[in-house]
Structure formats: structure tokens, C-alpha cells
Amino acid sequence: MALSDEFSKLVSKINFNKKEQVLNKIVFVVLLIVFSVKVFASNPNVDQARVSLQVIKELTPWPWEEPVTPILDDYLAAEFDQYQGRAKSLYMVDELKMHKWGQSITEFTVLAELLYTFQPEDYQEEYRQAFEAAIADLDLFRQELNDFLYPYVPGYNLKQHNLVRHFDGEGIVIGVFDLFDPVRLQEQREQYPNIEAEVQFGDPITFLHGNTVIDIILDIAPKATIVPISTESKTYNEAMAYMRSRDDISVINMSRAFHITNDQLDPEFSDHLSHILQSKIFTKSIGNTGTDLNGEDTDVRKRLGLPPLGSFFTYDLDLIKAFLLQNQSMQGNKNLMFAINLQPFSDEVSLTATVPGYNELAINRSFAISGDAVYSASSQNFESGSSFAAPQLAAVSALLLDAADHYGYSKDEAVPMVVQALQGTARHSHLGANNTGLGFVDAHKALVELMQSSRRPGHIH
Numbered sequence: 001m002a003l004s005d006e007f008s009k010l011v012s013k014i015n016f017n018k019k020e021q022v023l024n025k026i027v028f029v030v031l032l033i034v035f036s037v038k039v040f041a042s043n044p045n046v047d048q049a050r051v052s053l054q055v056i057k058e059l060t061p062w063p064w065e066e067p068v069t070p071i072l073d074d075y076l077a078a079e080f081d082q083y084q085g086r087a088k089s090l091y092m093v094d095e096l097k098m099h100k101w102g103q104s105i106t107e108f109t110v111l112a113e114l115l116y117t118f119q120p121e122d123y124q125e126e127y128r129q130a131f132e133a134a135i136a137d138l139d140l141f142r143q144e145l146n147d148f149l150y151p152y153v154p155g156y157n158l159k160q161h162n163l164v165r166h167f168d169g170e171g172i173v174i175g176v177f178d179l180f181d182p183v184r185l186q187e188q189r190e191q192y193p194n195i196e197a198e199v200q201f202g203d204p205i206t207f208l209h210g211n212t213v214i215d216i217i218l219d220i221a222p223k224a225t226i227v228p229i230s231t232e233s234k235t236y237n238e239a240m241a242y243m244r245s246r247d248d249i250s251v252i253n254m255s256r257a258f259h260i261t262n263d264q265l266d267p268e269f270s271d272h273l274s275h276i277l278q279s280k281i282f283t284k285s286i287g288n289t290g291t292d293l294n295g296e297d298t299d300v301r302k303r304l305g306l307p308p309l310g311s312f313f314t315y316d317l318d319l320i321k322a323f324l325l326q327n328q329s330m331q332g333n334k335n336l337m338f339a340i341n342l343q344p345f346s347d348e349v350s351l352t353a354t355v356p357g358y359n360e361l362a363i364n365r366s367f368a369i370s371g372d373a374v375y376s377a378s379s380q381n382f383e384s385g386s387s388f389a390a391p392q393l394a395a396v397s398a399l400l401l402d403a404a405d406h407y408g409y410s411k412d413e414a415v416p417m418v419v420q421a422l423q424g425t426a427r428h429s430h431l432g433a434n435n436t437g438l439g440f441v442d443a444h445k446a447l448v449e450l451m452q453s454s455r456r457p458g459h460i461h
Contacts, residue, residue: 046072049141052134059131060115067104068138075101075145089152093344098149099373099382105142106381109135143380153373153382156392157346159427160220160443163399169221171405172398175243175252176217176391177229178210184378185211185228192218198228199242202235211378213255213391220395221402233259240272243280250401250415252276253394255285255387257316258323265322273323277332281401281415283394285386286320286338286366288350292357292434293317299435300348309352317354324361334365335419337397339389340437341371348431353386355435366437367393367422368429396443397422403447407454417453421446 053068074096083091092098116124116131124131180198188211189195195214214226227249231239236259243252259269276282290301290309295317297308320338327333341350349355350372356362371389373382397418404414425445426438433439 045141046076049138052137052141055130055134056109056112056138059127059134060112060119062112062115066108068108071101071104089154090345092149092152093154093373098145099153099344099384102142102146102381103379103383105138105145106379109138146375146381149382150375153375154344154346154370156220157370158220158392158396158441158443159445160396160399160441163396163403163443163447164220167399167402167406169224169395169398169402171223171225172221172250172401173225173227173246173248174217174221174394174398175227175229175246175249176210176213177231177239177243177252177254178213178256179204179207179230180210180228181206181208181378184208185214188214188378192222192226194223195226195228198230199239200230201238201242202232204230204232208378209255209387212374212376212383212388213253215376215378216374216388216391217253217395217398220392221398224395224398237266237268237272240269240276244272244276247279249280250411251281251283251394251397253283253391255390257287257313258319260315260319263315265319265326270323270326273336274327274330277327277330277335279332279412279415280335281394281397281419282336283390283397284336284338285371285390286340286356286362287311287313287316287354288341288352288385288387289314289317289354290352291317292355293321293359293362294357296357298349298351298353298355299431301351304351306351311352320362321359324359328361332416334423335415336365337393337419337422338362338366338437339371339386339393340366340368340435341384341386341389342368342436344370344373346370346440349435350384350386352384356433356437358434363433363437365423367426367441368431368436368439369393369441393422393441396441396446399443400446400450403450407450409450409454417450418446421449421453425449 050072056062057066078096080088113135182198185198210228210230214228217224217226227246229239229243243249259266273282289311291297295314297306340355341353342348343350346368349368356366369389369392371386372384374384374388376383400418400421401414404417409417422441423438425442427440427442429436429439
């Protein structure tokens with residue numbers, strides 16, 4: 001429902017300039033109180049979102065160009081009714097990039113809230129109702145956009161449908177080595193009793209990143225047991241020692257960089273990881289640098305003439321290469337698997353993706369997985385990055401371990417068998433191994449491989 005004509009006319013008379021700033025704010029607060037029941041009881045629309053945006057910018061005051069106005073303009077100009085089915089998905093995701101809109105709006109509102117706290121306390125108190133109502137209204141518009149988009153996003157592309165029909169990960173324990181928002185984690189634990197309490201080392205920052213990783217894993221393997229493990233950089237090795245000691249953990253997901261000390265791979269971290277790989281599957285995001293492991297721009301960036309991305313985490317490229325070289329002959333080294341981030345329709349690597357390049361050691365353990373436009377219940381946005389490709393690989397690994405248990409494999413047998421099944425059945429990509437490693441995950445073929453292996457002579461149920 002749109003704003004009433006009367007309210008729209010009154011709002012249009014407000015001149016947001018610096019000379020009349022205080023008077024206008026007072027007038028707007030009065031208008032907001034009068035019409036709050038009518039306005040905020042309805043679904044948000046572009047006109048209403050635009051008014052709220054103007055209020056936020058005026059009350060902060062906003063000092064830069066903001067990303068929300070172009071979103072509102074693009075939404076109004078969109079021709080959604082001209083497309084159906086896959087064509088509509090391509091239009092909304094590939095052309096309009098709507099999966100990025102919610103994140104842009106969130107980033108704007110978070111920064112606006114921070115700027116508002118820089119105002120004098122009496123100013124904040126005087127206009128708090130108007131400011132908070134405008135923030136809530138814009139956030140509601142963001143949620144409506146995401147709800148509208150959700151049915152048209154491709155979702156996971158792991159060929160996992162047959163696997164998830166028969167297995168749910170029950171009995172498989174996954175360590176999630178990440179950073180978490182404890183409030184959201186508690187909400188997740190209330191929803192999923194199979195999430196253990198967070199295990200903390202040091203004083204890690206609060207970050208919603210790990211909560212999203214958990215969302216993704218439990219979307220695919222809803223009954224897997226999750227162990228949230230968080231750490232600051234100086235206690236990395238304590239966390240690694242803990243995961244190494246947990247015999248019940250079969251899969252570990254690390255959507256973080258390896259540990260660096262004195263500009264090189266930390267030897268204690270490397271030792272812990274080497275031992276972990278002897279008995280556990282370890283899935284890791286390969287990175288979001290827009291380069292290969294040697295720091296060269298990816299093929300897609302070169303083709304589009306894009307400049308180097310410049311990521312803080314480029315140091316992880318050298319750490320990955322160092323670990324692979326040091327451990328290429330070690331037992332269980334194949335149990336380390338990397339996730340490369342693909343664009344939503346899996347027809348190209350993400351513009352920010354790190355790829356193996358011509359590093360054979362990395363190619364032989366890397367999978368291309370769509371990590372752009374992955375919906376997170378924690379952020380209520382579509383997230384992007386190899387951080388959100390890796391947990392898909394972890395979840396499928398857990399389902400296959402569940403299947404292996406069903407077919408009579410012991411845990412010691414199951415881990416290498418699952419890894420071998422995944423790596424041996426990956427679907428090759430036309431983009432080349434230097435971009436996509438072994439190719440795309442084929443969970444169905446991996447399941448068939450496990451089933452056939454269980455029937456081969458010599459296997460004891």
C-alpha cells in the first residue's frame with residue numbers, strides 16, 4: 001500500500017536544506033507520529049522507502065553518495081513481467097544483480113546508525129523515534145526485496161537431491177572454525193538442538209560470518225551436529241589442538257585464512273592440520289582475491305579488463321601453497337579440500353574468486369561451487385564468497401559420511417572413501433582445471449560410488 005495522498009503532499013513540502021533543517025525535522029517527527037500506524041502497518045514500497053532514506057540521510061547527516069537510491073531506481077525501472085521461468089531468474093540475478101541489493105541496504109543502515117551515534121546526545125534523543133522508524137522501514141523494504149527474489153535464485157548446485165532424500169547427517173559431527181555473533185548463535189541453538197555451545201579461545205570478535213556458515217550446512221545436512229569454534233589470531237593453535245583432540249569430529253570447515261607467523265605458515269598450525277587430516281575431512285574456502293594462487297588475475301577478470309582486486313587476505317595464497325608442498329606425501333593429505341566460488345548460475349567463476357591456477361596440488365583437491373547469492377537466515381541477505389561455498393562441500397561430505405555409515409563402513413574407512421568418491425566423480429568444467437579444479441561437485445555420483453563400493457567383494461557390513 002502506498003503512503004496516503006495527504007501524507008505524500010505534506011512530505012513533499014518539506015525542504016531538506018541546512019537553513020530549515022531543525023524545523024523540518026520537527027515537522028517530520030510530527031508527521032511520522034500521526035501517520036505511523038497507517039504507514040508502518042502496510043508493506044513497504046519504493047515511495048515509502050525513498051522518504052525513509054531521505055530522513056536517515058538528513059538526520060545523520062549522510063556525507064557521501066549512498067547506494068540505496070540507485071537500487072530504488074533500478075527496481076522501479078525493472079521489467080519483471082516481461083520474463084518467465086529461468087529467463088526471469090537470469091534477468092533478476094545476472095542482469096539486475098538483485099542478490100547484492102539487500103547487502104548494500106544493510107551496509108548503508110549499519111553505517112547510518114553509527115553516524116547517528118556521533119550526534120550530540122540531546123539531538124539523538126529528540127529525533128530517535130523518527131530515525132529508528134525510518135531505519136526499520138528501509139530494513140522492511142530490504143526484506144521484501146529478498147523475499148521477492150528468493151524463488152528465482154538458483155540455490156545449491158551440488159547434484160545433492162537424491163542424497164538429501166535419504167540422508168540428513170545425523171550422527172556426523174562438524175567443527176565450524178569461524179567467528180560468531182553469540183546472540184544469533186543462541187537463536188540458532190534454540191531452533192537446532194544439534195548445535196553445541198560455542199567453544200572460544202582467546203577473545204574473538206563478534207561476527208555473523210560463522211552463523212551464516214552454520215545456516216548453509218544445516219540447510220543441506222539438517223541433523224548434523226555442529227561444534228562452533230571461535231578464536232582470535234593468537235589462539236589459533238589452541239583451537240586447532242582442540243579440534244585435533246575431538247575424535248568425534250569427522251568434518252571441519254574453515255572459512256578463514258591459514259595461520260601466519262613472521263610472514264610465513266605457522267609451523268605449529270601446520271603440524272596440527274597435518275594430524276587432523278589423517279582422520280578428518282577439512283574443507284576450506286580457497287579465497288576471494290580475484291587471482292590464482294600465484295597472484296595473477298583470473299581469466300574472467302583479464303577478459304573483462306578488470307584491475308587487480310587488492311585483498312587483505314592475499315597472504316593466504318602463499319600459506320596454502322606452502323602447506324600443500326610440505327604435506328604432499330603425508331597420510332591423509334587429500335582430505336584437505338578447497339572450495340572455489342562460482343557465480344550464481346555456475347557458468348563462470350566469481351569476479352572475486354581465488355582459483356588454483358596451474359598448481360596441480362591445489363587443482364587435485366579443489367571444487368567449483370556456487371557461493372554467490374547464498375541466502376542466510378542469520379543476516380537475512382544473500383551472501384557471496386568462497387566462505388559460503390566451503391560449507392556446502394562440508395555438508396555434502398557429512399551426508400556422504402552418513403551414507404557410508406549406513407552401508408557399513410567404519411569411520412576410519414569412511415573418511416578416505418568419501419573424499420575419493422567426491423574427487424573421483426567431480427563433473428569437469430569447460431572453464432578449465434586452472435579455474436575450477438576438479439570441477440563441480442556431483443553428490444549423486446559420489447553416493448552411487450559409495451553404494452557400489454559397499455557391494456564389492458571383501459567389504460564387510
